[in-house]
Amino acid sequence: MAADGYTGKVLRVDLSTEKISTEALNKEWAKQFVGGKGLGARYLFEELKPGTDPMSPDNILSIWTGPLVGTLVPLTSRYVIVTKSPLTGTFLDSYAGGFFGPEMKYAGYDGVIIKGKAKKPVYLWLNDGKVEIRDAKNIWGKDTYRTEEIIRKETGEKMARVASIGQAGEHLSLISSVTNDLTRNAGRGGTGAAFGAKNLKAVAARGTLGVEVPDMASLLTMAKEMIKTDVVGNPDHAGMITDGTPILVDMSNDAGILPTRNWHAGTFEGHGGINSESIKARVLVRKKACFDCAIACGSWSKVKAGAFSGAATEGPEYETLGLCGSNCGISNIDAVIKFVEDCDRVGLDSISAGNSVALAMDLYEKGALSKKDVNGLDLRFGNEEAYAKMPGIIASREGIGDLLADGALRAGTRIGGGAEKLVMHVKGLEYPAYDPRGTIGMALAYATSDRGACHLRAWPVAADAYGSGDPWSTEGKAATCVEDQTRTSIKWSFIFCDFYGVNFPNMAKYYSAVTGQPSSEDVLRKAGRRIWNLTRSFNVREGFARKDDTLPERMETEPLPSGKTAGKSVPKASFETMLSEYYGLWGWDAQGRPTKATLQEAGLGDIVAKLSHLK
Amino acid sequence: MSKGLKADLEKCTGCQMCMLVCSASHVGKFNPSESRINVEDVFPEPGEFKFNYCIHCDEHPCVEACPVEAIKLNEKLGIYYVDKELCTACGACVDVCPYNGCWIDPTGSYSIKCDLCGGDPQCVDVCPKGVLKRGD
Numbered sequence A: 001m002a003a004d005g006y007t008g009k010v011l012r013v014d015l016s017t018e019k020i021s022t023e024a025l026n027k028e029w030a031k032q033f034v035g036g037k038g039l040g041a042r043y044l045f046e047e048l049k050p051g052t053d054p055m056s057p058d059n060i061l062s063i064w065t066g067p068l069v070g071t072l073v074p075l076t077s078r079y080v081i082v083t084k085s086p087l088t089g090t091f092l093d094s095y096a097g098g099f100f101g102p103e104m105k106y107a108g109y110d111g112v113i114i115k116g117k118a119k120k121p122v123y124l125w126l127n128d129g130k131v132e133i134r135d136a137k138n139i140w141g142k143d144t145y146r147t148e149e150i151i152r153k154e155t156g157e158k159m160a161r162v163a164s165i166g167q168a169g170e171h172l173s174l175i176s177s178v179t180n181d182l183t184r185n186a187g188r189g190g191t192g193a194a195f196g197a198k199n200l201k202a203v204a205a206r207g208t209l210g211v212e213v214p215d216m217a218s219l220l221t222m223a224k225e226m227i228k229t230d231v232v233g234n235p236d237h238a239g240m241i242t243d244g245t246p247i248l249v250d251m252s253n254d255a256g257i258l259p260t261r262n263w264h265a266g267t268f269e270g271h272g273g274i275n276s277e278s279i280k281a282r283v284l285v286r287k288k289a290c291f292d293c294a295i296a297c298g299s300w301s302k303v304k305a306g307a308f309s310g311a312a313t314e315g316p317e318y319e320t321l322g323l324c325g326s327n328c329g330i331s332n333i334d335a336v337i338k339f340v341e342d343c344d345r346v347g348l349d350s351i352s353a354g355n356s357v358a359l360a361m362d363l364y365e366k367g368a369l370s371k372k373d374v375n376g377l378d379l380r381f382g383n384e385e386a387y388a389k390m391p392g393i394i395a396s397r398e399g400i401g402d403l404l405a406d407g408a409l410r411a412g413t414r415i416g417g418g419a420e421k422l423v424m425h426v427k428g429l430e431y432p433a434y435d436p437r438g439t440i441g442m443a444l445a446y447a448t449s450d451r452g453a454c455h456l457r458a459w460p461v462a463a464d465a466y467g468s469g470d471p472w473s474t475e476g477k478a479a480t481c482v483e484d485q486t487r488t489s490i491k492w493s494f495i496f497c498d499f500y501g502v503n504f505p506n507m508a509k510y511y512s513a514v515t516g517q518p519s520s521e522d523v524l525r526k527a528g529r530r531i532w533n534l535t536r537s538f539n540v541r542e543g544f545a546r547k548d549d550t551l552p553e554r555m556e557t558e559p560l561p562s563g564k565t566a567g568k569s570v571p572k573a574s575f576e577t578m579l580s581e582y583y584g585l586w587g588w589d590a591q592g593r594p595t596k597a598t599l600q601e602a603g604l605g606d607i608v609a610k611l612s613h614l615k
Numbered sequence B: 001m002s003k004g005l006k007a008d009l010e011k012c013t014g015c016q017m018c019m020l021v022c023s024a025s026h027v028g029k030f031n032p033s034e035s036r037i038n039v040e041d042v043f044p045e046p047g048e049f050k051f052n053y054c055i056h057c058d059e060h061p062c063v064e065a066c067p068v069e070a071i072k073l074n075e076k077l078g079i080y081y082v083d084k085e086l087c088t089a090c091g092a093c094v095d096v097c098p099y100n101g102c103w104i105d106p107t108g109s110y111s112i113k114c115d116l117c118g119g120d121p122q123c124v125d126v127c128p129k130g131v132l133k134r135g136d
Helices: A029-032 A036-047 A100-106 A144-155 A192-198 A216-232 A237-242 A247-256 A276-282 A318-328 A331-347 A350-364 A385-389 A390-396 A401-405 A407-415 A440-450 A461-466 A475-495 A504-515 A523-539 A572-586 A596-601 A606-610 B018-029 B059-066 B090-094 B124-126
Strands: A009-014 A019-024 A061-064 A079-084 A091-096 A113-114 A124-127 A130-135 A161-164 A176-178 A185-188 A201-206 A284-288 A298-301 A312-314 B038-042 B048-052 B071-074 B077-081
Touching: A009 A130, A019 A130, A029 A036, A029 A523, A036 A061, A036 A079, A036 A113, A036 A475, A036 A523, A079 A100, A079 A185, A079 A192, A091 A176, A091 A192, A091 A523, A100 A161, A100 A201, A100 A401, A113 A124, A124 A144, A144 A161, A144 A201, A144 A331, A176 A192, A192 A201, A216 A237, A216 A504, A216 B018, A237 A247, A237 A385, A247 A276, A247 A318, A247 A461, A276 A284, A276 A331, A276 A523, A284 A475, A298 A331, A312 A331, A318 A350, A331 A390, A350 A390, A350 A401, A350 A407, A385 A390, A390 A401, A401 A407, A440 A461, A440 A475, A440 A572, A475 A504, A475 A523, A475 A572, A504 A523, A523 A572, A523 A596, A523 A606, A596 A606, B018 B038, B018 B124, B048 B090, B059 B090
Parallel strands: A009 A113, A124 A201
Antiparallel strands: A009 A019, A061 A079, A061 A113, A079 A091, A091 A185, A124 A130, A161 A176, A161 A201, A176 A185, A284 A298, A298 A312, B038 B048, B071 B077
């Protein structure tokens, strides 16, 4: 192990042949693409044959950490699953905090690349450079909580960390997630289905090898100072420290962008039952952090009485409160906790699940689905009893669950009669909890995200919906989208948490201290542009272009009815203007495809020959 | 009175930064398994964090149990520490400690326990929630 933040090792596992090998990390790529998103994208682009069915054994499933993961550089506990998305067919990078990422690194690996499909269910056990493909017969069919417990017993390592799928992933639900440390999820895009399609129940790790840096004394001095001044003392983090993401419920409701009843409104009269105050007053047990986090945004919450007594979770987080709360017409925090505990246990992405259940409720209320169609439940908006049964129904694919298990778009399409038009998605990935009709920049962010509708690539919400910006003006929105995507591309490569507002100069400082390599804002901006162009190129190679960077018609045809966004929509002409400007700023052609000159300037000259539109 | 660390468990969020800085300052690596303080998250039930570290008790049965006199007095601080050069990792101290305050390091080469960083405990310095305090 060199003292440069990396373990220097990549593990390869072919589940078809049971061949396991370890190779040196490609150091040139590590310099160019850093780690996490960037490195994962580079390996995937190189090794995945274009047009591969994401559910076939030929898909590549990889798990990456980054150079800062496992060090005292704050808020770097994360890992990323990189694969071709079973849900969208695009590039997919899905992240989770908790403790699994650092543990995988301490066990010896910067990255794990998994190919093939096991003959029967297995799990992967990584322990200080030793690797085993183990029989999963005792955990197949079990939820993620129980899986973690059994794997700890089977391996005899009570501090083993486990990333696993629940019943949803086993049943190849395209909205299934990979869950680690009970409540942390690499949630989006069908990561669970990618595991399930390989008969892979879990990856478990225990590591005592550690991470080394060139000058520990200097790094400790710097990191301790930064934790005090740039994390704990940073006024931008105050709300995350006191409340965590639930603080956004009231803010979104005030801004008129809180998804309500399958996106038919942006304000919810019951928001007071699912906001941060309701969590603090009714269910909060204690604050809980991911590894190496001085913010501790998580709230361990437990329902004390009533129909959902005993249900517990970490959170719920804002996205869950929006999609599984207001968007399902649910105004009782207890019910949301029950729903999301079940999502974590069966391994479902709560954003996609909330959208899918809301769609079913909408269709039920409209009469397009009968009571018989929805498993005999009275599935109207706000019916807590019926709602709380849905994660289990989806995971087992019982009745309506079979339709919803593959996400809202496929469900809508299969139900037909225009049902698909009610789905809020881009490229099949359901919207997170910010309505673009109250933040037009978010329309561009969703349409151009590399994995479908996503709030973690560009997020103009803070400035425009919560701040003093103009939420409906298109001016400057393309430029901020490009800036955000550049910054998050490198941020997700280190891998920092979203909730650390770390700027470019500080990212460069951390990178240099951990790797011993010189860096600067300029170098990292170039790397960010390189990485975003690479994931775009991956999608272009798969056939995605401007024709797919679109929004649901409802964005234009259905103005919001209430609050600050009353009468507001996203006019298609405004959207197209932003999109054209955006392509121009990135140096892409009118179809949204990177040009040869743009790729060469980004240091991606070596992929030009692999893109048919450039031949 | 105990000279060891004091921990206000109610305030702990389980971030394990204490373990990171402890391992970094003792073995020059970020490696929580080599930390002299251990925080375990026990969820969903009972939903709390469990701490293990040497509280520097007055009785110090580890000192008497050590067959090679590897647990020595730091006269300045009035606490006992493990001299890793002398320690044979026999585990006698681990067996006799009523507080689970010491254990064998993951390489199996010696017993590890809190030494208060020679008077400037790094975990106290780094803890972002004020959980850890110096003893009396």
